[in-house]
Amino acid sequence: MRVLFTIMPAPAHLYPIVPIAWALQSAGHEVRIASHPDIAEATTRAGLTAVPLGPEADLASSVRSAADNAELERIVGALALDPADRNLYTALRHYLMAPFAHYYPARLPAPSEPAMVDALVDFARSWRPDLVLWDPLFFPAPLAARACGAAHARLLWGLDHFGWARERFVKRLNAPGAEPREDLMAAMMQPTLQRLGQEFAEELLVGQWTVDPTPPRLRLPTDLDHVPVRWVPYNGAAALPGWLHERPTRPRVCLTLGVSGRKFFADDAVPVAELLDAVGALDIEMVATVDGRQLADRGAVPENVRTVDYLPLSLLLPSCSAIVHHGGAGTFVAAAFARVPQLIIPKEGGDFVDHARYAADFGAGLVAERAGLTVSHLVKQVLRLLDEPSFAEGANALYADLSAVPGPDALVPELVKLTEKHRS
Structure with a gap:
């Protein structure tokens, strides 16, 4: 089986996937790690094959540029969060929704501008993975999986704030008299989807299933299909001082x-x-x-x-x-x-x-x-x-x-089974 991991270019997003990637490789599966070029060196130091794609990423600038995005404000506003919970508001509004706006911009890129989604789709069609495991903030991944017929699932690195927020948004969208009446998230995706000849589906936001290392008592309540795996620490490699x-x-x-x-x-x-x-x-x-x-x-x-x-x-x-x-x-x-x-x-x-x-x-x-x-x-x-x-x-x-949660070695056969079920 060929497995493509796609991640945001930061150590905090790379390190949680390393033990799972190792488990897949040790079981004989082919593994690639695709991201912006910024994280390629750290990936290869972990003994994994990096696929650097698209432009280098400036995550801090992405967060700052999304600060005045009116559509993001409407989306988070529709969630009717507890005003006293500034931590949750900050997480959703600034750190989770900023990548969504970055990968689904209102203005489509010019032909001369490198776009991550196009580079990822091209690589997926060339390498043809069976399974794409994607960082929940790396939104081009499910589009690439769909383009090559691969199964795909989110691989969390923390609490599923995005999955929780999406479910809450959809429930409020369907509530009588609630505002807004339009699916603002799907609307933001439409220009990119149309350019790629794809239709919106819920799995483009929350995956066909979710691999979740969060301990059960810490997990946020959602109705999504979660497959548990033990959190295994990896913090990089170095010579022992x-x-x-x-x-x-x-x-x-x-x-x-x-x-x-x-x-x-x-x-x-x-x-x-x-x-x-x-x-x-x-x-x-x-x-x-x-x-x-x-x-x-x-x-x-x-x-x-x-x-x-x-x-x-x-x-x-x-x-x-x-x-x-x-x-x-x-x-x-x-x-x-x-x-x-x-x-x-x-x-x-x-x-x-x-x-x-x-x-x-x-x-x-x-x-x-x-x-x-x-x-x-x-x-x-x-x-x-x-x-x-x-x-x-x-x-x-x-x-x-x-x-008490099963480790990455126990996850591998479950991934094989789910890939066979969802791959087109």
């Missing part, structure tokens, strides 16, 4: 605020430099995966602080007693599988808050709200994680909950 050969002599704490976040979106809410200074007075070791921007205009760090630009969490966390992070899925899962208590400072606009609450509900960590955040509060929370045995017990319980 010499200082990791030996066990730490005092409690080691990891500080990380995420690779994708610091690459694409500025994040200055966490006082990194001040926190590192405060750690100097503690009998702990801190390993901070930070970049130059986060340490700008400061001198040397305390002797018990080690800064590294990047180190895969799978190498670092087994030696740690706690982790401080932003709540991203990759970091959350890596910490959970390493059974490390977590202090989460959740960002707004995604799954960050959900992961923080999930860890806290298991007693596996603490949540530090960004509003009014102080270094002294962070230090107190870190010390609690280290001093109170209940957090280690909660981390074990969280690990057990995640481990």
Whole structure:
């Protein structure tokens, strides 16, 4: 079987698919990873075949350009979200709907402009995959699958906010007296669909089915067909540093605020430099995966602080007693599988808050709200994680909950069966 993965060009979207791609390759299936050229090098470093297509992507600019899109505002407005839930509004309006507007623009590209959808359709017709597994924000994928007769399914990297929003939109669309009466999402797709000679179908938005790594109790309520798979952490590959050969002599704490976040979106809410200074007075070791921007205009760090630009969490966390992070899925899962208590400072606009609450509900960590955040509060929370045995017990319980879901090896035969059912 030939399997084509299609993803947004960001590590946070590549890393979750790697264990599943490995499982397929190990079972003898052919695998390709298609995306914008930006992520090709990271893909090949993971031992996978990259297919760079279309232009390079500027995700931050895409989000900014969608900020004034009136159609997106109407779509999200029709969902009648709780006004107090700014996190959900931000996730839907700015981070989920921006790629939708990017891949379904009101103005069709000129013949001289490279368009991802055309490049992907051409590759799919040439390589002829049996199955296309697509990032839920990579909207050209189902069009390419349809063009070559492949089965296709979404492969989630977090909570299914888009699937939930689409179901809610359709229900309100069909409710008596509700506004709008027009399917605004289908209307935005029409120019591209007409150019490609395709008709709208619901599966172009939510797939023929969905592969879902979200733990059952964290999953959003939808009526979509979900196939569960265990979240398996992958954070990249690197040579093991010499200082990791030996066990730490005092409690080691990891500080990380995420690779994708610091690459694409500025994040200055966490006082990194001040926190590192405060750690100097503690009998702990801190390993901070930070970049130059986060340490700008400061001198040397305390002797018990080690800064590294990047180190895969799978190498670092087994030696740690706690982790401080932003709540991203990759970091959350890596910490959970390493059974490390977590202090989460959740960002707004995604799954960050959900992961923080999930860890806290298991007693596996603490949540530090960004509003009014102080270094002294962070230090107190870190010390609690280290001093109170209940957090280690909660981390074990969280690990057990995640481990109860079947792994990628068990998913492979299910994908084969579903591909035979849906392939045209």
